[in-house]
Structure formats: C-alpha cells, structure tokens
C-alpha cells in the first residue's frame with residue numbers, strides 16, 4: 308500500500324472520537340470498531356463482531372459495550388498462527404486541554420503525525436494491517452496465518468474481554484501459536500525496543516458526601532465538615548514527598564531485586580536528559596538510570612488522577628461541593644496481589660478518615676483493576692522479533708519492561724498459555740495520553756515494515772522448530 312494511502316487511513320481513523328471513557332461518545336467507539344471491521348474485511352479477512360453486552364456506570368445507568376472483533380486470515384495447517392491484539396478506543400481529548408492542533412484532525416508537523424490515538428493505538432493497529440496488505444499488494448504469499456482481536460474498551464479497563472477469552476480459549480485461540488501486542492513505546496526516541504513486562508493497575512474511587520446539594524460557602528462555610536477538605540486530606544495521606552506509598556503493607560509482596568536483574572538494568576542504554584525532555588518536567592524523584600527504570604518497571608507507584616464534583620472551570624465559584632469523588636490508582640508489580648492491595652487501601656483510608664471525626668459519608672470502590680505481566684524473553688517469539696528488528700532498523704532492540712498496563716496481557720498468558728510479546732513501534736516522545744500525542748511518519752512506516760519482517764521471521768523459526776521436533780521424534 309502506498310504511504311499516501313496509509314496516511315489517509317490513519318487520518319480517517321483519528322477523526323473518529325472513539326473515547327471509551329465518556330459515556331456520550333460510546334457510539335463513536337462502536338462506529339470505530341465497525342470501521343476497523345470494514346478495513347479488515349476489505350483485505351479478505353473473515354470478521355466476527357462479538358457482542359459484549361453492557362456495563363453499569365457509577366450512577367446506575369447501563370451503557371452498551373462496543374463489539375469485539377475476532378478475525379482471521381488464512382488457515383494453512385503448515386503455517387504458524389499469529390494473533391494480533393490491539394485497541395481502537397482512545398483516551399479523552401479536547402482542544403481546550405491545551406492541544407496545539409485539533410486532537411481529532413491528524414496533523415503533520417516536521418515529520419510527526421499529531422492526533423489522539425495516533426500512537427495509542429490506532430497507528431500500530433493500522434501498521435499491522437498495512438503490513439498484511441503489503442503482501443497482498445505484492446502478490447506474495449503471507450507466510451503466517453493471522454488472527455486479530457481488536458477491542459474498543461482498553462482505555463476503560465478492557466471490560467468484557469476476559470470472559471470472551473475464557474469462552475474462546477478452545478475455539479478461536481486453539482490454533483494460535485503466538486500473541487503479539489503493539490501498544491506501548493520504545494524507551495528511547497530512536498532505538499527500537501522489545502517489551503517483556505508491564506505493571507498492573509488498581510483504580511480507586513473515593514467518594515465523600517455531606518448532603519444532597521452544594522452549599523453557599525458564605526452561609527455554611529465555617530460551620531460544617533466540608534467533603535472536599537476530607538477528600539484532600541485522604542488523598543494527601545497516600546504518598547510522601549519522595550514518592551513512597553504510605554499505605555501499610557503495600558511493599559510486602561514486591562519481588563526482591565536479584566543480582567541478575569540488576570545487571571539487566573546496567574546494560575540498558577537510557578538517555579535521562581532525553582526522557583526528561585519528553586516529559587517537559589525538569590526534575591525527577593531519582594537521578595540514576597537504575598533508580599528510574601526500577602521505579603517505572605518493578606516498584607509500585609501511586610498517582611492521583613482527578614476529583615469529580617469539584618469546581619474546575621476558570622473563575623471563582625464560592626461553593627461547597629456536596630459530593631466529591633477522588634480518583635487514584637496504584638500501578639502494581641510482581642508479586643503483588645490485587646485483592647490484598649484493595650483491602651490494604653480501603654482499610655487505610657477508613658482509618659485515616661475515622662481520625663478526622665467527620666460526620667460525612669465515605670465510600671471507597673474499585674472500578675477496574677488489571678494484573679502485571681512478565682514474559683519469558685527466551686521464547687522463540689522474542690528471537691523472531693529481534694531478527695525482524697535487526698533487519699528493519701539495523702540494530703538490536705533494547706529489552707525493556709513498561710510502567711503502563713495492558714489489562715489483558717497477563718490474562719492472555721494465563722488462560723491461553725500461548726507466548727505473548729509486546730513489540731512497540733512508537734518512540735518514547737510519542738506522548739501517550741497527553742496533549743501532543745503523535746507517531747512519527749518514520750516510525751509508522753518502519754513499524755509497518757517491522758511487522759512484515761516479523762511474519763517472515765516467525766515462519767522461518769517455526770519451520771526450524773518443527774524440523775527439530777520431527778528429528779527428535781524420529782530418533
């Protein structure tokens with residue numbers, strides 16, 4: 308497929324406001340899933356749109372989930388089967404958030420393609436499709452059978468997906484050999500990477516309520532316990548100024564650092580100044596490569612994301628909000644446990660709250676959670692990817708983990724028992740979830756080539772593996 312057409316399709320995809328978080332945009336997510344299904348059908352893929360039902364919002368409203376795409380192309384028993392997972396929903400984005408370009412109009416500036424979803428994850432999903440398409444355009448045999456699992460709820464916690472994976476384990480996944488995800492970034496702006504682990508996440512909502520209605524701060528300020536004051540105190544009790552989580556027991560199950568693992572960190576090329584520049588933040592909590600990478604990959608972190616119900620618009624509104632909901636999450640690492648983490652946090656918040664002698668109502672809930680994931684880098688799939696990277700980029704990849712979460716990665720591994728790998732094509736400065744999300748034209752095109760090279764390497768390696776197992780069985 309010509310680069311021009313590749314750009315055109317990405318532009319068309321980015322134009323769909325497929326934000327899975329805001330309920331009023333849910334139809335757009337469904338439209339995006341259908342557009343993706345059309346694109347897959349156009350290249351001869353058999354597509355099944357699986358209904359996922361609906362889910363309940365915190366206010367009790369029920370909202371339909373977008374369908375899930377299960378698709379396949381090729382069923383040659385001689386070929387290995389590679390299943391690609393990706394998502395076509397995006398994080399929320401508004402021009403007023405501080406975007407320099409319209410987030411839903413893919414805009415090229417100096418070789419970079421800016422837009423919501425450009426790198427997370429529409430660009431990589433399309434790069435994979437483009438790679439398949441290029442074999443067809445050149446009338447070349449695709450050396451692997453392909454399966455696709457594309458969802459529209461990743462940014463909301465992959466709702467409904469685990470159930471389908473369990474259900475489809477004996478059918479859709481039965482002949483899958485390898486699962487590839489491309490939904491994260493390199494560690495550097497230039498050097499390619501291969502990812503073998505991600506953190507998990509537990510998301511918490513902390514609601515504090517005093518009554519039914521907001522109140523005038525002149526008429527009631529000074530005579531009531533204000534929910535916002537309680538909430539700020541609760542949120543402020545979670546981490547100290549050095550980033551250490553203050554919840555008792557949180558670090559108890561964190562895997563201990565081995566000498567072998569320490570060496571892995573030492574060997575990694577990491578440009579701290581570049582990483583800082585990408586963030587726009589001048590000073591980090593840590594100064595060394597080892598500390599920074601280990602605190603992103605193998606130690607938990609706690610982030611406060613927002614407060615619902617608080618007045619946040621410009622100007623002054625002299626109000627006492629009656630109900631506020633604080634949102635924070637803990638990125639978990641091996642061998643932390645989700646339900647233990649949930650209990651620790653709930654108990655701690657209740658203790659802190661009880662010391663305040665507030666008559667307000669406290670309610671803590673866990674809307675979504677996901678396990679951390681770690682894979683075996685000695686798996687043949689990683690060998691194939693290294694070769695493909697070497698072919699396309701002329702260098703070996705950095706072997707990395709990622710601080711973010713692919714909610715379904717560990718579920719894939721646990722349920723299907725297949726090899727799972729993350730092969731990113733976006734660069735470290737792609738600003739996922741941020742106001743200047745982009746993918747570079749270079750990475751988008753090279754990423755397409757990388758996926759095509761991966762098909763060839765997997766086929767080669769699979770052939771060798773089969774030959775080796777045939778000789779052992781005949782001997």
Ligand SMILES: Cn1cncc1C[C@H](N)C(=O)O
Pocket residue numbers: 461462463464465508510636675677711712713714
């Ligand atoms: C929806 N969600 C919640 N926690 C994690 C996620 C997935 C998202 N990929 C992230 O890492 O932020």
Ligand code: BAL
Pocket residue numbers: 427461462490491492711712713739
């Ligand atoms: N790219 C990391 C997982 C996510 O935010 O979609």
Ligand SMILES: [Zn+2]
Pocket residue numbers: 398427462739740
């Ligand atoms: Zn994301």
Ligand SMILES: [Zn+2]
Pocket residue numbers: 394427428461490
């Ligand atoms: Zn993503």
